Amino acid sequence: MGPDAVPRARVDALLAAVPARDPETSRPESLARAERQRRRWATQVAVADELARRECAARGLKVPPEAPAERLLTVAGNDVADLGSIVAAALAHSAAARVLLDALEAERAVPETDVRDYYERNQDRFLTPDALRRGVDPFEGTVPDDVLPYESVREGVLRELRRAAGRRAFFGWLDLARSAVVYAHGHEHPGDPAHPDHEHRH
Structure with a gap:
């Protein structure tokens, strides 16, 4: 990242906060590989943080004090599944x-x-409590009273779609921002096929 490189100490702090996964084997080469991948993973998290700080500064966005690295221990499993482990x-x-x-x-x-289209295509998500109790099949045999009215769920659907769009925009921004990053040897992306022990796991 040029003269504004991310300090190694920020990567080390992340490594210290997140315990290593139990290795599949105790062979020294496997342990070394796991630790290399952990450092590459932590580097990606630190780089994303640094890039976000710079982007917020460029946009004039106020950033509250940083959370302690220990917060990483509470990353929800569904967030990892939805976002990938690095972004989560x-x-x-x-x-x-x-x-x-x-x-x-x-x-x-x-x-x-x-x-409106999301509401119409996902009627199974909007069955009334009574319809659920009766075991109504949302894909056939429903009547209007079996489905919550559009006006009552519109705001929730709008929030969900805007959230999904925001995440897509964040992914796009991060991919573009990371494309200019130069990594020190041993700190590349864990899924980078340029190094022999790469892996891509979420």
Whole structure:
């Protein structure tokens, strides 16, 4: 990252906060490989944090004090599944990343037609409690009273679609921002096929 390189201490702090996974084997070469991958993973989280800090500064966004690295221990499993482990950890660790994600989400415009279309295509998500108790099949045999009215769920659907759009924008921003990063040897992305023990795991 040029003269503004991320200090090694920030990577070390992340490594200290997140315990290593139990190795599949106790062979020294396997343990060394696991530790290399852990450092590459932590580097990606630290880089995402630094890039988010710079982007927030460029946008004039106020960032609250940083959360302690220990917050990484509480990353939810469904967030890892939805976002990937690096982005989920970056959002858990980095106040700047969360502020930026919120800003990107707020910028998303969701057309009313998209909200209505989502409601119409996902009627199974909007069955009334009575319909659920009766075991109504949402894909056939429903009557209007079996489904919550559009007006009562519209705001929730809008929030969900805007959140998804904000996440897509965050992914796009991060991919572009990381494309200019130069990594020190041993700190490359853990899924980088340029090194022999790469892996891509979420």
